[in-house]
Amino acid sequence: MKSAVTISLVPEARGGPFVFWDDLVAGCAHAAELGYDAVEIFPSSAETLAVVNAARLLGSHGLQCAAVGSGAGWVKHQLRLTDPDAGIRRRAVGFVREIIDAAGDLNAPVIIGSMQGRWGDGVTREQALDWLGEALSGLAEHAETRGLALLYEPLNRYETNLFNRQGEAAAFLRSLRSQNIKLLCDLFHMNLEEANLAAALRAAGPLVGHVHFADSNRQAIGWGHTDMGPILAALREIQYAGYLSAEVLPLPDSLAAARQSMESFHRWTTT
Ligand code: LER
Numbered sequence: 001m002k003s004a005v006t007i008s009l010v011p012e013a014r015g016g017p018f019v020f021w022d023d024l025v026a027g028c029a030h031a032a033e034l035g036y037d038a039v040e041i042f043p044s045s046a047e048t049l050a051v052v053n054a055a056r057l058l059g060s061h062g063l064q065c066a067a068v069g070s071g072a073g074w075v076k077h078q079l080r081l082t083d084p085d086a087g088i089r090r091r092a093v094g095f096v097r098e099i100i101d102a103a104g105d106l107n108a109p110v111i112i113g114s115m116q117g118r119w120g121d122g123v124t125r126e127q128a129l130d131w132l133g134e135a136l137s138g139l140a141e142h143a144e145t146r147g148l149a150l151l152y153e154p155l156n157r158y159e160t161n162l163f164n165r166q167g168e169a170a171a172f173l174r175s176l177r178s179q180n181i182k183l184l185c186d187l188f189h190m191n192l193e194e195a196n197l198a199a200a201l202r203a204a205g206p207l208v209g210h211v212h213f214a215d216s217n218r219q220a221i222g223w224g225h226t227d228m229g230p231i232l233a234a235l236r237e238i239q240y241a242g243y244l245s246a247e248v249l250p251l252p253d254s255l256a257a258a259r260q261s262m263e264s265f266h267r268w269t270t271t
């Protein structure tokens with residue numbers, strides 16, 4: 001398994017669970033110094049990545065890009081793939097397509113988290129899932145032309161009412177024709193929603209494409225009460241070789257959260 005740490009470049013996401021903020025140059029320098037394999041970037045838009053020349057910057061530190069988030073489409077522009085308004089749904093797809101194009105230079109999968117939206121407001125669950133499936137399939141096809149995967153992230157009940165658990169999301173992904181959409185298993189959301197985190201990971205098996213490495217209180221692993229032993233045993237059992245990416249609150253500050261996440265990564269991957 002490989003280590004990653006999150007960097008948000010989205011001021012509107014302030015208060016969110018990202019370790020480093022606002023400055024990709026400084027975030028990458030800290031990540032490299034602490035020994036991370038990769039960074040996970042949450043950009044404001046596709047252009048942000050081009051402007052800062054992310055590929056060159058990461059390369060200069062020997063860092064990989066673990067994933068690129070698309071949630072700015074929601075927090076910045078209120079775009080959602082399941083919005084009742086067809087124009088907004090189209091713009092949402094366009095926003096993610098551009099992120100996919102930019103992620104191609106970084107050879108990184110693109111996350112669909114908060115862009116999934118929710119059902120309600122006159123939209124039935126069935127209709128929302130049809131739109132979500134259609135959008136994910138089209139975006140996965142686009143990602144495939146660049147050799148990339150999509151990561152679909154089930155969120156907890158306070159953030160979406162589409163899929164909250166890995167098992168139901170896995171069944172939905174299997175029903176789509178795309179082979180390059182994997183699950184992003186966020187241990188914080190899972191702690192709220194799953195009866196048994198290890199069992200859920202085991203059941204998802206090869207569909208597990210990425211892990212957000214966060215404790216029960218969304219702080220760095222080790223600072224909450226999630227029992228990590230069975231989770232790591234399950235990840236080993238399914239031969240998960242992807243990232244454990246620290247998507248946690250910058251508490252007590254960014255550097256302390258990054259250090260603790262790295263210590264926990266070592267603790268749990270070298271035993
Ligand atoms: C949001 O709660 C989250 O976990 C992010 O990864 C979604 O983009």
Ligand code: MN
Nearest residue numbers: 153186212247
């Ligand atoms: Mn997450």
